[in-house]
Amino acid sequence: MSPxxxxxxxxxxxxxxxxALALVLTACSSGSGGGSADDAESAVEEGGTITVWAxxxxxxxxAADFEEAxxxxxxxxxxxxxxxxxxxxxxxxxxxxxxxxxxxQIEFYALPQFALSEALTDLSSYGADELxxxxxxxxxDAVTQGxxxxxxxxxxxxxxxxxxxxxFDEHGIAVPTTWDEYVEAARAxxxxxxxxxxxxxxxxxxFTTSIIWQSGGRPYQVDGTDxxxxxxxxxxxxxxxxxxxxxxxxxxxxxxSWSDEWYQGLADGSIASLVIGAWMRGNLExxxxxxxxxxxxxxxxxxxxxxQVTSENGGSSLAIPAASENQDLxxxxxxxxxxxxxxxxxxxxxxxxxxxxxxxxxxxxxxxFEYFGGQKVNEVLAESAANVAEGWTYLPFQVYANSIFNDxxxxxxxxxxxxxxxxxxxxxxxxxxxxxQGFTVSE
Numbered sequence: 001m002s003p004x005x006x007x008x009x010x011x012x013x014x015x016x017x018x019x020a021l022a023l024v025l026t027a028c029s030s031g032s033g034g035g036s037a038d039d040a041e042s043a044v045e046e047g048g049t050i051t052v053w054a055x056x057x058x059x060x061x062x063a064a065d066f067e068e069a070x071x072x073x074x075x076x077x078x079x080x081x082x083x084x085x086x087x088x089x090x091x092x093x094x095x096x097x098x099x100x101x102x103x104x105q106i107e108f109y110a111l112p113q114f115a116l117s118e119a120l121t122d123l124s125s126y127g128a129d130e131l132x133x134x135x136x137x138x139x140x141d142a143v144t145q146g147x148x149x150x151x152x153x154x155x156x157x158x159x160x161x162x163x164x165x166x167x168f169d170e171h172g173i174a175v176p177t178t179w180d181e182y183v184e185a186a187r188a189x190x191x192x193x194x195x196x197x198x199x200x201x202x203x204x205x206x207f208t209t210s211i212i213w214q215s216g217g218r219p220y221q222v223d224g225t226d227x228x229x230x231x232x233x234x235x236x237x238x239x240x241x242x243x244x245x246x247x248x249x250x251x252x253x254x255x256x257s258w259s260d261e262w263y264q265g266l267a268d269g270s271i272a273s274l275v276i277g278a279w280m281r282g283n284l285e286x287x288x289x290x291x292x293x294x295x296x297x298x299x300x301x302x303x304x305x306x307x308q309v310t311s312e313n314g315g316s317s318l319a320i321p322a323a324s325e326n327q328d329l330x331x332x333x334x335x336x337x338x339x340x341x342x343x344x345x346x347x348x349x350x351x352x353x354x355x356x357x358x359x360x361x362x363x364x365x366x367x368x369f370e371y372f373g374g375q376k377v378n379e380v381l382a383e384s385a386a387n388v389a390e391g392w393t394y395l396p397f398q399v400y401a402n403s404i405f406n407d408x409x410x411x412x413x414x415x416x417x418x419x420x421x422x423x424x425x426x427x428x429x430x431x432x433x434x435x436x437q438g439f440t441v442s443e
Contacts (some may be wrong), residue, residue, distance in 0.1 A: 004170045034121045034320065034327040038334075042326035047072025050326050050333060051289050053090065054105035055082045056154065058349040062342040066333055069341075071142045075333055077361045083107060087399055090321070094119055100323040102330040106151060106317045108142035109206070109402070111220065115150040116396040121320040122148040126158055126331045134339055138388035139354040146224075150319055152338040153354035157277025157314030158384035159210060162284065165296040165373070167196065167269040175298045179242055182301045186251040189272055197253035201243075203410030204257060205402040206313060208239070211275070212312035213392045219427075222393050228337070228442045229395070229430050231423040238303060240419040247412065247419070254413070267291050275300060277313035278381040281432065282350035285371045292371045297380045309391070310384040315354065352381065359385055397437060401430045 049281075052059065052075060063075035063425050078101065080089045089109055093099040103150050106114060114120050124243065128149040132140060139153035163175060171192040186198035201207065210291040211263075212219065217247030221228040253271050255261050265271030265288045266288045274280060284295055300310045318338055320330045336342045339355070347364070358364055359382040395401050408429055409422035434441040 006375045012297045027109065028351060029367075034123065034125050034331060036125055036282045037127050037331075038420065039328040040126060040332040043326070044070050044073060044332045048326060048329050049074040049076060050102040050330050051078055052103040052105075052318075052333070053074045053078050053080045053086055053101040054318070055079050055086065056105055056346075056351070057251075058346040058351050059105075059337065061345050063333075063335050065342065065345055066336050072330075073329065073333075078300035081412070084403070086267050088385075090114075094168050094321065094323060097323070100321045102324040102326045103156070103318050103320055103334055105316050106319050108139065108153075108312070108317065109209075109398045111142060111151055111317060112145060112394050112396045113399060114319065115145045115148065116139075116225070117228070119322055120149065120150045121322050121324070122325055123152065123331065124149050124318065125337070128152060128335075128441050131339055135354050136356055136359065136385045136388065137390060138385070138392075139315055141390070141392070142312075142315065143317050151317035152261055152318050153335060154338055154387060155279065155351045156354040157312050157352070158381060158388055159214065159275060159277055159300045159313045160384050161273060161275055161298040161300055163273035163296060163298060164266075164269045164291070164294050166294040167232055170351055176301050177299070178305050179301045179303055183242065183245060183251070184203075187249065188247060190251055190340075196270050196272055197265075198251060199275070200253035200257065200262060200265065201413065202254055203406050203413045205409075207276075207353050208405070210277075210311045210313040210392075211243070213389060214300065214309055216309075216389070218391055218393075220393050220395050222396060225396075225438065226440045226442075227434055228430070229396060229427050229434070230428045230443055236423065240423060242418045244412070263287060268293065269284075277315070278352040278384065279314060281352070281369070281372075281377055285350075285369075293373050296372055296375055297377045299380060300384060308383075308387045309389050310387045312388055327358040342375060344359070395430065396439070397434060400433055401426070404429050404433075 015282050051160055054077060060077055063077050066075055067073055080086045090104055111165060135153050136156060139156045143149060143151040143153055171189060173188050176185045189196050189198050215235040215238045217230060217233050219231045219233060219236050253265060255265055267290050302309060318334045324330055343353060343355055343358055345357060353359055365379045366376055367378055367380050369377050405426060408426035411417045412419045412422045431441045431443060
């Protein structure tokens, strides 16, 4: 992810995470609903300053546009870290009762822990519940917990197959449409050139849960503080069996994602594809420029021929902490950024939208991308967004669970253990942690 460039008058917060993130937060206010849409309108007229913690660089332009449209309002964008680093800083601010931002960027997988702990404002009182249908089902499901709407989506990550068309064509390999075909393509690529792999993986919790999601696995069930964790279900085991086969046959490059070696592999074709979220489109364009014209995008491989089932990989939201002292003005900006004119600004700068209107617009789906050989990439990605499987949920301590992934499932990539054994260990460790935090956990 490219570094965020801030306007000089804006503050930068450098907060280092120390120790493990305590996931069940102690909120300093009730998490009850905020004001009303009328209150937000009045707050904009009165003016004021809000602080937004976010690492998404497109929000800088959104903030500038919002300020221009609303004289007297100032939006300070602060990069308090990416992902876990920001969540640690946010947790610490909430616990201390000071320094809490008015708006915070929170990824979908991390949102349940803040919502359940009553650390966020229920946005329903502002009319957020009436936005059902504005967003695609996956992102909308992610921001609604129980009867509340705890955030609004800023972007989404419907999955697709990004593949190096040049490499596939050189070796006469057809683009796989099923996971069985994907394994066969992996064998053919590696046989043709032992230095070429169909993909890379050294253990990634986000990728693993996303593929389990698409395979029909539902290892997590959450009802308030009652949690079930079970990685023995059929869908999860279908993923484990297929991916274990790839590992056993050395068909996966032992290269860590986001490393320099990974980017080099994407550039030279030795890593020939990625099954990943839609946001990878922009990442390839900006970070692997030398491979322009080599890459293309196809639908996510299916577990059964003829199906059209996808899942989400990534995606973020904007939420209002319950401790914010400027909730009405915060809502005005949040709505503008996620459901108003700010969407167009973000999409123009490369963000992948979570809103149905943008995903169905001809000027979005028919856009041709020079990097991808003139392909209308968004057609594929928008279709994926419409086919995300329903019924997935994350744990209310998913950030912790993800943090121990490499100590459990990750061992299958570096030692003799299997993915099935690793998933069992991940389950055991997650169950223990959940019980220690006061959840009622079943297996």
